[in-house]
Amino acid sequence: MKATLITGASGGIGKVFARRLAEEKHNLVLVARSEDKLAKLCNELMDKHAITAHYVAIDLIDFEADKRLYDQTESHGLEIEWLINNAGFGSMGDFARLELENEIEMINLNITALVALTHRYLQQMRTRKRGTIINVASTAGFQPVPFMATYAATKAFVKSFSEAIAEENRLHNITVTALCPGPTETNFFDAANIGSDAKNAFLKRGMQTPEAVVEAALRAVKGGKSSVVSGWSNYLTARLGNFVPNSIITRAVAGVLRPKFEEKRQIEQK
């Protein structure tokens, strides 16, 4: 049976992808850690859209989780025609003071799991000569971001990797798209322990809904684009890096964020 696999489908952008593609009659494999949320969503989508929806509750950071997930879809005879690598998280703070384990786990989820799943499912897509892969990057991946150093670097990787393999696979009838959302109304900020100050700053700038992000992604896939920034203002901000050197951008971003972290450090030291 043909199916679409979505990682990080228990909430936020991934959940909206699931709802939207169920409307288009995609059979689904939904992946995340929260089994209860996945089970509920599967039932809802099967009832509403007469599709088949499986879920796999798994921590993609675990050793060989990608292999276990792949083996499960194989043993159920599922042909993954669409792969949406969406699971990811961020962190914010002075890198030297962030917890190392969390930074490494972020790299393992945002990069290692994404590369491993892409490699595994690409083999089948090559054989069938068709497939769609959406890798969720971020506008944070367009330039270095002080105080979100690791996260922005993981997303720069996702964007670069996806654009490169998009070209490698173009002649194999496989579309690969790096989806680059800006700030979006999801649980991302809470999951990343981004304080209310920073969250409010993003809120003031205006956040997109996950629905708008998913529509931008699906339009880009239809147009065969190797990357897309969702939203015009995000597009313009992301493109700033084409005209302004990184040294100036990083100084400006740090100018805003450094005082917040200095203040926090001083309070903690008292």
Ligand SMILES: NC(=O)c1ccc[n+]([C@@H]2O[C@H](COP(=O)([O-])OP(=O)(O)OC[C@H]3O[C@@H](n4cnc5c(N)ncnc54)[C@H](OP(=O)(O)O)[C@@H]3O)[C@@H](O)[C@H]2O)c1
């Ligand atoms: N929201 C934004 O402002 C924004 C902007 C740009 C890019 N993005 C990117 O968009 C993607 C989706 O994030 P979101 O905004 O929808 O955030 P979210 O609401 O926090 O959703 C993250 C999803 O990833 C899953 N997940 C987290 N850790 C996991 C793990 N170890 N193994 C398996 N699944 C895991 C979560 O489910 P469980 O907790 O159930 O595992 C959840 O379904 C991420 O890659 C993020 O970097 C977000």
